[in-house]
Amino acid sequence: MHSTIGLVGVGRMGGALLPHLLSVAPVVAHDADPARAEAVRTAGAQWTDDVDEVFRSATTLVTVLPGPRELQSVMASAAFLRPGALWIDMTSGDPRVSDRLAAAVEALGGQAVGAPIAGSPLDAERRSLTFFVGGPPSAKAAAAPLLEHLSTGGTVRDAGPRARDAQTAKLVANALWFAIAVATSEALLLGRSLGIEPPALAALLRDSAGGSVFADRHLGPMLDGDPFATFGIDRVVEELDTVAALGTDTGTPMPVLGASAAVHRAALARYGPELGELLAVRWLEDEAGRRLQG
Numbered sequence: 207m208h209s210t211i212g213l214v215g216v217g218r219m220g221g222a223l224l225p226h227l228l229s230v231a232p233v234v235a236h237d238a239d240p241a242r243a244e245a246v247r248t249a250g251a252q253w254t255d256d257v258d259e260v261f262r263s264a265t266t267l268v269t270v271l272p273g274p275r276e277l278q279s280v281m282a283s284a285a286f287l288r289p290g291a292l293w294i295d296m297t298s299g300d301p302r303v304s305d306r307l308a309a310a311v312e313a314l315g316g317q318a319v320g321a322p323i324a325g326s327p328l329d330a331e332r333r334s335l336t337f338f339v340g341g342p343p344s345a346k347a348a349a350a351p352l353l354e355h356l357s358t359g360g361t362v363r364d365a366g367p368r369a370r371d372a373q374t375a376k377l378v379a380n381a382l383w384f385a386i387a388v389a390t391s392e393a394l395l396l397g398r399s400l401g402i403e404p405p406a407l408a409a410l411l412r413d414s415a416g417g418s419v420f421a422d423r424h425l426g427p428m429l430d431g432d433p434f435a436t437f438g439i440d441r442v443v444e445e446l447d448t449v450a451a452l453g454t455d456t457g458t459p460m461p462v463l464g465a466s467a468a469v470h471r472a473a474l475a476r477y478g479p480e481l482g483e484l485l486a487v488r489w490l491e492d493e494a495g496r497r498l499q500g
Contacts, residue, residue, distance in 0.1 A: 212264025214280050216242050220270035222330035224249050234263040261286035267293045274299040281307045289315045292348050298322045300448045301370035308369035317345035320372035326436050334359030340372030381449045385466035386420045391487040395494045404498045431499055433482045440479035443470050
């Protein structure tokens with residue numbers, strides 16, 4: 207089905223996916239950073255410096271990019287797509303951008319599927335990713351075998367009939383995770399100031415009304431010092447700014463998510479664009495003058 211896969215974006219996530227894509231079909235790859243060419247060739251894929259060549263070669267185009275700005279730049283080459291090509295966008299982006307680009311691909315006779323990734327590069331290596339998938343039923347059916355191959359230990363979740371639906375679901379899920387991480391950390395800092403150590407309070411919270419997926423899966427590693435350094439705080443803020451703009455566009459009040467965004471913006475201003483999804487927690491610790499670890 208996928209006689210040639212074109213891959214644009216071979217960073218931490220795209221690079222982790224590359225061997226699994228190669229097990230399905232030959233891959234022609236491109237990245238804005240030419241230093242990644244050697245790793246692509248070593249993996250057994252064809253490298254090209256010309257992104258247009260990826261579009262010309264691909265029967266299935268996969269984009270795994272940092273964000274909507276990079277995606278818009280790359281998809282300026284959409285006119286070079288083969289007739290009938292399938293585009294699977296795994297970028298965590300902006301539903302407004304996704305909607306516009308999907309319409310352009312469909313107008314050229316292609317199929318467009320939004321499939322933003324939930325998971326880490328390690329999950330990608332293990333094929334245990336979760337995908338939120340949006341698009342017309344025929345396009346999702348065409349993308350399903352490849353997505354299921356990349357998520358044998360994860361899940362493929364149908365988000366709706368438009369490519370943008372997947373981006374909306376992923377953005378909201380991320381925004382909630384960031385907000386819950388901050389709120390949980392605030393609660394633990396308060397508990398520590400009142401004499402309950404964070405591990406003990408965390409254990410109590412997991413089985414309480416304040417429990418969450420964050421508490422179940424991520425709180426323990428956070429308290430062990432995991433910086434969650436697979437995603438930059440600048441990208442966190444970019445996503446939260448997109449959520450805020452969507453709230454403004456739709457007239458949706460978001461005082462809670464807005465407060466979370468303000469904390470993350472403060473962390474970005476203090477620490478710069480470092481890797482670390484939990485730098486907002488470090489900001490809270492610095493403001494409180496105490497740590498959650500040790």
